[in-house]
Amino acid sequence: MTFLLTLLAAIFVLGPLIALHEWGHYIVARLCGVKVLTYSIGFGPKLTGWTSKKSGIDYRISMLPLGGYVKMLDEREGEVAKDEQHLAFNRQHPIKKIAIVAAGPIMNFLIAIALFWVLFITPSEQLTTKIGQVLPDTPAAMAQLPVGDKIVAIDGHEVQTWEGINYRLAGRMGETDSVSITLQADAPSNTTKTYQAPVNQFMQGNDQGKDALTSFGMLPWQPQIEPIVGELSPDGAAVRQGLMIGDRITAIDGTPVDDWISATRIIRDSPEQLLNFAVLRDDKPVQLQIMPQGKKDNLGNTYGQIGAMVAQSEIVIPDTYKTTVVYGPGEAIIKSFEKTEQLAVMTVSSMGKMISGMIGLDNLSGPITIAKVAKQSFDISWEMVLSTAALISLSLAVLNLLPIPVLDGGHIVYYLIELIRGKPLSEGVQVVGLNIGLLLLLGFMVLAIGNDISRLF
Numbered sequence: 001m002t003f004l005l006t007l008l009a010a011i012f013v014l015g016p017l018i019a020l021h022e023w024g025h026y027i028v029a030r031l032c033g034v035k036v037l038t039y040s041i042g043f044g045p046k047l048t049g050w051t052s053k054k055s056g057i058d059y060r061i062s063m064l065p066l067g068g069y070v071k072m073l074d075e076r077e078g079e080v081a082k083d084e085q086h087l088a089f090n091r092q093h094p095i096k097k098i099a100i101v102a103a104g105p106i107m108n109f110l111i112a113i114a115l116f117w118v119l120f121i122t123p124s125e126q127l128t129t130k131i132g133q134v135l136p137d138t139p140a141a142m143a144q145l146p147v148g149d150k151i152v153a154i155d156g157h158e159v160q161t162w163e164g165i166n167y168r169l170a171g172r173m174g175e176t177d178s179v180s181i182t183l184q185a186d187a188p189s190n191t192t193k194t195y196q197a198p199v200n201q202f203m204q205g206n207d208q209g210k211d212a213l214t215s216f217g218m219l220p221w222q223p224q225i226e227p228i229v230g231e232l233s234p235d236g237a238a239v240r241q242g243l244m245i246g247d248r249i250t251a252i253d254g255t256p257v258d259d260w261i262s263a264t265r266i267i268r269d270s271p272e273q274l275l276n277f278a279v280l281r282d283d284k285p286v287q288l289q290i291m292p293q294g295k296k297d298n299l300g301n302t303y304g305q306i307g308a309m310v311a312q313s314e315i316v317i318p319d320t321y322k323t324t325v326v327y328g329p330g331e332a333i334i335k336s337f338e339k340t341e342q343l344a345v346m347t348v349s350s351m352g353k354m355i356s357g358m359i360g361l362d363n364l365s366g367p368i369t370i371a372k373v374a375k376q377s378f379d380i381s382w383e384m385v386l387s388t389a390a391l392i393s394l395s396l397a398v399l400n401l402l403p404i405p406v407l408d409g410g411h412i413v414y415y416l417i418e419l420i421r422g423k424p425l426s427e428g429v430q431v432v433g434l435n436i437g438l439l440l441l442l443g444f445m446v447l448a449i450g451n452d453i454s455r456l457f
Contacts, residue, residue: 002375009378010371011065013385015041017111017393021400022068024107025100029072032096035087038071066367072100076427094419101411108397109344113336115390119383120332126161127220128323131183138217143197145181145218152192153182161325162213162220169212171346173203174358179216204359214265221321225260228311236307241290243308244281251278260310267292271304340394347398366448405430405437 019041026039036055040046042062049060062068072089073080080088089097129151134140151159154168172179178196185191203215213219227249232239249263250256253275257263267275271294279286292304327335353359370392377388401409410433418424 005378006371006375009375010367013374013377013389013392014065014370017108017389017396018042018065018068020107020111021104021396022070024103024105025070028103029070029089029100032092032100033087034089034092034096034100035073035084036070037073038069040071041065041068043067043069090424094415097415098412098419101408101415102401105397105400105408108393108400109340112340112343112390112394112397113333115386115393116336116339117329117332119386119390120327120335121329122383123324123326124383125322126325127317128321129159129162129165130221130321131218132221132321133219135214135217135219138215139179139197139199139202140181140217143181143195145183145195145197146185149183149185151181151218152184153180153194155180156182166212167342167346169216170203171342171349172199173212173350174353175202176200181218201358221317222259222261223315223317224258225310225315227257227260227263229308230311231309233307233309236305237290237293238306238308242286242288243277243279243290243306246311247279247281247286249277249279250285252276267306268303271295271302273304343391343394344398347395351402364444364448364451366445366452368449368452404440405433406441407437410434410437 022039022041026036029036036057038058038060040049040058040060040062042065044063046060046062049058051058073084073087074089075085076090085091089100092100131140131145131147131149131151134145134147151165153159154165155172157168159165159168169179176199178198179202180194181197182192182194185193197216199216203212229238229243229245229247229249232243232245252263252266253270255266257266271292274289274291277288277290279288290306292306294302295305296302350359354364374385374388374392377384400407401412403409403413405411405414414425414430414433424430
């Protein structure tokens with residue numbers, strides 16, 4: 001059942017993105033006077049579809065849902081009647097060819113901008129960017145960032161949400177320079193001060209697998225939740241080692257615990273390690289030894305889990321730590337473009353860091369991880385579904401614009417050369433380039449799917 005729901009979620013999120021990407025190629029081709037033969041969502045054998053009586057275009061859904069294609073009339077792929085040669089793609093001016101090929105990725109950029117716009121105009125209650133906690137032995141602690149001050153800029157870039165802070169910090173993954181943090185003190189002074197937080201191979205080594213905020217060491221306000229066990233998984237390590245509902249955790253491996261989040265953090269950071277738990281049971285101290293089971297998240301990072309859930313309690317967020325974020329339609333458009341640009345640059349930068357070895361290739365994700373993330377977004381909220389779709393659409397745009405033959409970006413390079421030379425590259429050169437691009441793409445796919453499978457197990 002979980003597999004089916006994951007598959008349906010992936011189809012629901014990815015299907016429209018692929019269809020609109022191909023529609024970008026399709027509509028611009030027709031506007032440029034090129035004859036379209038086939039519009040397909042998916043590759044391989046045809047599952048269903050129809051042929052237009054007016055245009056003769058074969059619209060189809062194919063078996064392999066890993067992309068799609070628009071097939072156009074082209075003399076390089078077969079004989080073309082003389083009266084239709086002017087409709088062939090290969091006969092078009094290089095500018096038209098570039099427009100047709102670029103239309104798919106541009107469509108994905110526009111989708112991302114539109115989805116971000118919807119999210120920006122939707123009112124949402126969020127935590128302010130006041131620092132709620134600074135973790136020891138982290139860049140934030142070394143910079144002596146004060147708890148309670150509001151983060152207003154990262155590396156000179158204004159930030160208004162913790163999501164924005166997380167993205168800015170994630171963009172520094174693998175780097176060694178200091179991170180500039182500008183903070184604003186509470187009223188009445190409202191003074192700002194900039195701190196330099198030293199990082200060394202940020203989010204690498206022992207920090208690999210943590211989110212950017214935890215690795216950097218500054219966290220938003222978090223509720224003080226009593227560390228009392230409210231529910232136990234029947235197959236979890238906690239119940240097997242004697243933890244009981246109602247137990248109050250007071251320390252783990254000698255570290256005092258006064259709230260549930262602190263206990264969770266220690267457990268997550270200690271997969272397959274035997275931990276000594278000190279608990280109070282009916283006001284009497286009890287000592288237990290529990291080994292958190294190693295689990296893998298969507299990125300393949302291992303974390304610890306014991307199968308214990310906290311007792312339900314009411315959470316009240318102080319007014320000084322919460323705010324309602326909403327933008328007008330015009331401002332939301334600007335914010336959407338800014339966010340799309342920021343994430344596109346971060347995506348390209350991350351790819352470069354993987355190639356240079358600054359970050360590991362295990363950060364590469366494939367269709368299985370994408371499907372799992374899509375399923376989880378449906379479990380959270382409709383806003384998360386839109387956010388996930390926007391991020392995937394943006395990734396598709398950036399990936400397709402890479403200057404690798406087979407991808408749209410590689411074809412654009414060919415047609416730019418044709419525009420400069422006044423004639424296309426020889427078919428032999430293009431075929432060699434396409435074969436190299438195919439091998440590169442296949443290698444990336446094997447690596448990405450391999451990473452996906454390793455995360456499953």
